Amino acid sequence: MTTHTIQISKRGGGYGFRCSCGEQPNRSHKHRRVVEGWAESHLATHKARSYAPEVIADSSGEFYGNAVRFPTAEEAEAYVADLAMRWTLVTATRVVESEDPPNYRWVNGTYERIDDV
Numbered sequence: 001m002t003t004h005t006i007q008i009s010k011r012g013g014g015y016g017f018r019c020s021c022g023e024q025p026n027r028s029h030k031h032r033r034v035v036e037g038w039a040e041s042h043l044a045t046h047k048a049r050s051y052a053p054e055v056i057a058d059s060s061g062e063f064y065g066n067a068v069r070f071p072t073a074e075e076a077e078a079y080v081a082d083l084a085m086r087w088t089l090v091t092a093t094r095v096v097e098s099e100d101p102p103n104y105r106w107v108n109g110t111y112e113r114i115d116d117v
């Protein structure tokens with residue numbers, strides 16, 4: 001899962017930022033506020049909109065996902081853990097970021113569809 005954690009630091013007589021995803025603008029700016037603006041728009045561009053559960057459930061060893069998207073990683077993890085418990089073929093699980101809008105949520109130990117998508 002690619003994470004985006006911004007670090008702002010002094011660079012070349014001004015401020016620059018670097019994201020944990022590796023992205024880093026070449027320019028620096030003397031006003032920290034401007035650099036914070038760049039960092040914010042970077043985050044907005046890359047922000048995951050939802051979290052998708054994926055499992056390995058056959059001998060291919062490849063992760064397979066469905067169309068279920070949760071608004072938080074915690075919910076997707078709860079879902080996929082539950083799935084792995086009930087589906088004995090599952091050998092591995094993971095949660096990946098997705099840019100799809102969330103369409104399910106995890107409530108009281110089960111999942112329900114979000115209608116107003």
Ligand SMILES: [Zn+2]
Nearest residue numbers: 004019021023
């Ligand atoms: Zn990033």
